[in-house]
Amino acid sequence: MEFAKQFAPHLPLLRRYARALTGSQQSGDAYIRASLEALVADPSQVTMDLGARVALYKFFHTIWNSTGATIIDMSADLSDSATARLQSLAPLQRQAFLLTSLEGFKRSEAATILGQTEKELDKLIDLAQREIEDELRTKVLIIEDEAIIAADLEHIVKEMGHDVTGNAVTRDEAVKMAHANPPGLVLCDIQLADDSSGIDAAHEILSAFDVPIIFITAFPERLLTGERPEPTFLISKPFQDNTVKAAIAQALFFHPSKESVAA
Known part of the structure; x- marks a missing residue:
């Protein structure tokens, strides 16, 4: 399938993002599987005019939000303090921080992925950075x-x-x-x-x-x-x-x- 060729180069990075977002490899990979299964079932759900990588991450968040972020491995090892700090951030703050700092998306792209305005995204990032700065x-x-x-x-x-x-x-x-x-x-x-x-x-x-x-x-x-x-x-x-x-x-x-x- 043509969309599979377009998305394939971005899947390893999406997998990294999903693991950081959920706090564990197991739950992150579960979200990737759920996203890919939904994508294969109905490719029309993806808005390709956004560009392949932005479209893929936006679709991933559609799946994430539709499940209420419930595929979480409660046995995840949070002894890694960076992982623990990420999990302590509110979900939207965590997503905004990771998309811009770890994944390197422009703020306009991250706002599109999360369905936020750029002004709303800036507030989320500022809140995340303030919490991080206070702790570090x-x-x-x-x-x-x-x-x-x-x-x-x-x-x-x-x-x-x-x-x-x-x-x-x-x-x-x-x-x-x-x-x-x-x-x-x-x-x-x-x-x-x-x-x-x-x-x-x-x-x-x-x-x-x-x-x-x-x-x-x-x-x-x-x-x-x-x-x-x-x-x-x-x-x-x-x-x-x-x-x-x-x-x-x-x-x-x-x-x-x-x-x-x-x-």
Whole structure:
């Protein structure tokens, strides 16, 4: 079937989304099966002019809403704190947060999927991020040699409720600060004041601490070569405040250690 060819590339990502949404592989996969069975039974239910991926996710939510989100595995292991945090969010907030942060949909696309206006979606995302920020307050080390940019980052970090442990302008200073006051998050430029490398500083910090690092740089091509493991979180200069805030929330939420350093 033609629709099967169009949807097939997006099914692995939808499966990831369903598992994150429900809190377990078993219940997420149950929703995928239910959605695919309904789709095969009546392909006309899908609005293909939305584009294959948006149409697929929107149809998935039709099934989700029609069941009242009842296919939930109550034995799901919520010891993973990111999973537990997701499940603590109200359902619509959780969906809006995951669609934009995990799945990378534009807000207009996420609004279409959820049947919300963009204004309503923005409120849902803001509520989700506020709850996450309240729970994940931490200490932040800034590694940035441009004073104005460092000041902007410090303002953003403090506005989110986090503490700034310091602003390092060289690799050695960054490593020293990290050991003196271990951070829960690092914001890192890659080209520093004495021509030392923020990448080297990050690697040395990571050798001692399990901490998420967000690279903020005017030279993203230096990190996106495909020749080595690349950063999960990368922001290009010049940046928007909201971009930095979203990256911080996502980095703290999804970091594998699932732990933040108390502020």
